[in-house]
Amino acid sequence: MKKSMTIAVVLFLAGCTTVQPAQEDLTVTKTIVSYVERATPGMMAAAYAAFDNRGEEDTLLEVSCDCADRVEIHHMVGQGDDRKMVVEPSFVVPANSQSAIEPPGLEWHLMLMDVKQPIPVGSEVEMTLLFQKAGPKTYRFKAVDGTRAAWDTYED
Numbered sequence: 001m002k003k004s005m006t007i008a009v010v011l012f013l014a015g016c017t018t019v020q021p022a023q024e025d026l027t028v029t030k031t032i033v034s035y036v037e038r039a040t041p042g043m044m045a046a047a048y049a050a051f052d053n054r055g056e057e058d059t060l061l062e063v064s065c066d067c068a069d070r071v072e073i074h075h076m077v078g079q080g081d082d083r084k085m086v087v088e089p090s091f092v093v094p095a096n097s098q099s100a101i102e103p104p105g106l107e108w109h110l111m112l113m114d115v116k117q118p119i120p121v122g123s124e125v126e127m128t129l130l131f132q133k134a135g136p137k138t139y140r141f142k143a144v145d146g147t148r149a150a151w152d153t154y155e156d
């Protein structure tokens with residue numbers, strides 16, 4: 001009895017590997033982070049990402065990195081003297097689109113709060129982006145000095 005149950009479980013797992021992931025339509029194509037020389041208390045860093053979405057609308061819900069206490073989705077709102085940075089709960093990635101949270105981050109940026117360790121130029125940090133439909137996706141973000149130039153000349 002015990003033996004047949006084991007076989008059933010193995011077959012079930014083997015069957016799973018042939019199932020395609022629910023959604024592979026969404027990929028993150030550019031990933032950079034501003035370098036951090038010294039991880040002093042309260043140190044922040046900005047990160048940017050480009051989204052290639054060949055499927056339906058999805059939503060970036062959460063970003064995490066072992067390198068920071070937390071990562072927030074920041075949005076600049078308002079005009080002139082009223083312009084300020086607010087924390088947003090999510091970032092919508094429209095259906096069938098190319099979109100980006102791109103430098104210099106005057107609209108949106110991902111903000112690493114309380115960075116725990118130096119992130120030297122040329123190094124990489126792993127960050128996990130949690131999407132509502134596509135689920136969690138982990139990418140390596142390259143640390144750069146001069147995010148806009150690095151974005152424009154980005155190579156995998």
Ligand SMILES: [Cu+2]
Nearest residue numbers: 074085109111
């Ligand atoms: Cu910010």
